[in-house]
Amino acid sequence: MTRxxxxxxxxxxxxxxxxxxxxxxxxxxxxxxxxxxxxAHGPADAGEFEALVxxxxxxxxxxxxxxxPFKEQALALADVVSPAALACGSANxxxxxxxxxxxxxxDGIGLMAALAEQAPALEVNGRPVVVxxxxxxxxxxxxxxxxxxADVAVLNRTRARAxxxxxxxxxxxxxxxxxxxxxLVVNALSVSPEIDxxxxxxxxxxxxxxxxxxxxPLLAAARARGLTTVDGLAMLIGQARPSxxxxxxxxxxxxDVRRLALTALGEAxx
Numbered sequence: 160m161t162r163x164x165x166x167x168x169x170x171x172x173x174x175x176x177x178x179x180x181x182x183x184x185x186x187x188x189x190x191x192x193x194x195x196x197x198x199a200h201g202p203a204d205a206g207e208f209e210a211l212v213x214x215x216x217x218x219x220x221x222x223x224x225x226x227x228p229f230k231e232q233a234l235a236l237a238d239v240v241s242p243a244a245l246a247c248g249s250a251n252x253x254x255x256x257x258x259x260x261x262x263x264x265x266d267g268i269g270l271m272a273a274l275a276e277q278a279p280a281l282e283v284n285g286r287p288v289v290v291x292x293x294x295x296x297x298x299x300x301x302x303x304x305x306x307x308x309a310d311v312a313v314l315n316r317t318r319a320r321a322x323x324x325x326x327x328x329x330x331x332x333x334x335x336x337x338x339x340x341x342x343l344v345v346n347a348l349s350v351s352p353e354i355d356x357x358x359x360x361x362x363x364x365x366x367x368x369x370x371x372x373x374x375x376p377l378l379a380a381a382r383a384r385g386l387t388t389v390d391g392l393a394m395l396i397g398q399a400r401p402s403x404x405x406x407x408x409x410x411x412x413x414x415d416v417r418r419l420a421l422t423a424l425g426e427a428x429x
Contacts, residue, residue, distance in 0.1 A: 166195040167219065168406040171211055172226035175201040177371060179392075180224055182423055183399050183416045190412035197406075205232055212236050215255040222254040222406045224399075230295055237262030246302040246328060249295040252402050263405070266296070267303030269398025270345070270368070276397070277389040278343075278364040284308035287340045289333070291354070292347035293320035296368055300345045301328050312337045351375040356384050367391055373426050392420055 170180040176199070184197035200223070202208040208229045214220060225233040230249035234240060237250060238259030244250040250262035274281055285308055290300045293315040304311050305328060312333035315321035321332045338344065339358040346352060346367045354377070356365070365381035370391030378388045396416055403411040 166193065166221050166407060167198070168195070168221045168223065169198040169200050170224040170226060171200040171202060171208060171229055173201050173203065173228060175199045175226070178226065179370075179395060179420050179423060180226075180399060182419055183396060184403055184406075186414055186416050186419055187403055187411045188407070190414040191407070191409055193407055193409070195407055202229065205229070208232055209236065212253065212260065215253065216260060218255070220255055222252065224402055225251050225253060234262050236260060243267055243302065247295060247298045248327075249298070251398065252405060254405055264299055265398040265401045266299035266394075267306070268401050269394040269396070270300055270303050270366075271307065272397030272400070273389050273391075273393035274343075274364070274366065276393050278366075278387050280362075281343060281364050281387070283343055286310060286342045287312065287337065288343040288345070289314055289337055289341040290330075290345045290347055291315070291352055293317065293324045294347065296349075297347035298324055298328065300347050300368070301325075301330050304343075304345075305329055309343070312341075314338075346375075346377055351377040356380055356386065359384070359386065361385070363387075364389060366394075368394055370395055371424070373421070373424055392417065392424075396420070 170178055178199055181197050181199050188195045202211055233250040233253050239261040241263040244262045244264040247264045250264055251266055252263040254261045288304050288309040288311050290297050291314050301311050311330040313321040313325050313330050325332050343364045364387045366389035367375045367378050368391045369375055373390050381388050400411045
């Protein structure tokens with residue numbers, strides 16, 4: 160009897176050494192007892208990423224999670240694109256099948272999972288929400304929050320980019336005054352912005368999609384103000400769960416991968 164081949168998947172990005180995805184997925188693989196492996200890939204440029212995808216097409220990979228700067232290229236290289244990836248204009252998950260390459264985005268699922276976990280009392284349906292930024296991460300956030308029924312406003316330094324995002328997804332563009340009524344502020348920028356939180360409602364929630372550091376300056380300021388905060392690690396784990404299911408054909412086991420990730424981040428006391 161021929162032994163089945165080890166199922167191989169991974170994450171591709173540049174830089175990639177900091178990624179916690181291999182730690183999370185391999186912990187789930189071990190807990191589930193799968194004959195599988197999940198590796199980090201660091202293509203140097205777009206050409207090397209395209210070569211990696213071509214390797215996946217030959218059956219050497221089951222799939223890839225994709226992070227910066229290759230998420231838009233991942234979408235362009237796919238044969239089949241999910242509505243979520245299309246709305247985001249990028250893909251963080253590629254699946255390789257005999258019929259071709261499928262692209263999806265689980266970032267929105269991860270965002271909503273993080274909110275449900277760390278801000279369970281928050282209700283966004285019909286309420287004002289602000290997303291900071293207008294890049295791919297912001298698109299994922301806006302798309303997910305609009306599906307959840309939120310009244311989403313985009314706040315970005317370059318107004319033209321915010322207008323383009325808003326027009327594509329059905330959000331609106333606003334200035335800083337919108338923070339006075341927001342029940343949720345999501346930072347989708349790669350840096351932690353300096354914004355005035357003093358006018359926010361007392362029950363507002365602040366989320367930062369970044370997880371290095373875990374408590375960003377924005378989240379620290381929100382905590383000092385007494386506001387509920389949601390960190391980027393919760394979103395990372397939240398988007399990893401549906402990715403794991405798609406890559407390996409089973410649900411992620413009930414394993415405390417957050418504890419492992421916090422240890423890796425040096426913040427085990429959080």
